[in-house]
Amino acid sequence: MVGVQGAVDEAVRTFRDLPGARFVAATLVLVVGWYASRLLVRLLGRPVARRFQRPSLTKTVLGGVRAVAMLVAASVAANQLGFKPGDILLSVTVFSAVLGLVLAPIIGSVINGLFLLADQPYEIGDMIELVDQGKRGYVEDITLRYTKIFTLENTFLVVPNSNMRDRDVINYSAEDTRSRLSLELLVTYESDIEEARAIVERAARETTEVVEGGPDIRIGSARYPSAPVSRVKEFADNGVLLDLRYWVKDPYYLGRVNSKINERIWSAVADADVEMAYPHQHLVFDETSGTARVEIDRGEPAARPEEFDAPD
Structure with a gap:
């Protein structure tokens, strides 16, 4: 057994000494991590759905689980390339700081997305209307960054969550669909x-x-x-x-x-004693209306306005 273990260790060292072996190992780790994250989401899908009972929260939680699994796989892959845990932590910290400065609007949308998931103004499948635009449609998807609406005009409307929280939204599919x-x-x-x-x-x-x-x-x-x-x-x-x-x-x-x-x-x-009303105009002529000299029999034109007799 000792000889077999030594042979295995020697094979591993030999593989690591090959050109590009570390990159191949890191790639394999990422591939395995990707498939493992999908399997993990599939296994946890139903329990998470029963626990939260909301499609938007379920998708967010499962997306977070998959992101964590991929982050672990990326860390292992980085370790295969020679990065130490301290270097990885420092790189992540610096990257997060730069990312926070450059992508501040997106981070704001993510924060507003968390508030939307907590406040529950609408849910996936609800029919809503954006009052300021008069747009009406179905909520197709809710992520941490945006809300995707499938409009009645057969178009998609993607609205950042930072804008959705500032809008007046009518939800036609709330607790009672009537x-x-x-x-x-x-x-x-x-x-x-x-x-x-x-x-x-x-x-x-x-x-x-x-x-x-x-x-x-x-x-x-x-x-x-x-x-x-x-x-x-x-x-x-x-x-x-x-x-x-x-x-x-x-x-x-x-x-x-x-x-x-x-x-x-x-x-x-049409068959009842009911008549729809519409605006009517009646022209009334009386003794105060004056007179107009018009000769029709001979086909002469009507008198000009200045020829009318003005009332006293």
Whole structure:
């Protein structure tokens, strides 16, 4: 056994003395470390997911585990190249200081990413809207540096986390995916208001994506009826303004739902004692309006403005 061990040691020394042997060993260590990090992530994936129960945190933790595994492999590889632990620590310290000065904005985004993961304003898969841009889409990925949004226009929007924390963000997929929407309808004063309210409520109830009814929906300390409700909002200049409030089951097709309800209202109004209002203009002439000399029979042009008789 002693002879075998001595032979092995001699073979190792001989291999190390070969040109480029240390680089080959370091490369092998890095390759093994890379595969080991993947295996480690695969083994810890499910336990970590059950522990945190949030996709963003799970991806961040598993990414950190893989980074640590690769860092250990890189340290071993550096040791194979002749770097001592003290030299490695000094190099890492100097590199970190330079990196902190040069990449300060990125480090700021990473810090804001940690705050985003802690505050949980949104999660992967949520539908959000950036209020200042009017952009709406799904959260595709959350990293320590940026948030990736897949917009409804079939484009990707990558926003640094430092900017995301300063924006007003609407989350349509929070704890309850139901969203309350409104639709306004202007009908004439001659219309049957009760029938108009019944039409818009029925149009909403018959739409598949709308909550038909059930227990009241609670938001904080307030409770709202789940069924569509139409009320008289205002006696406007050109008609009576009705306001329909309804809940949709999922916030993913808001424009489509609104269009379906409008189509049903349009079809129902045609057969009802209800008329949609629109702005009208009436020109009134009386004794104070003056007179205009216009001769049409002979095809002569109308009198010029200065030929009008001004009122007394």
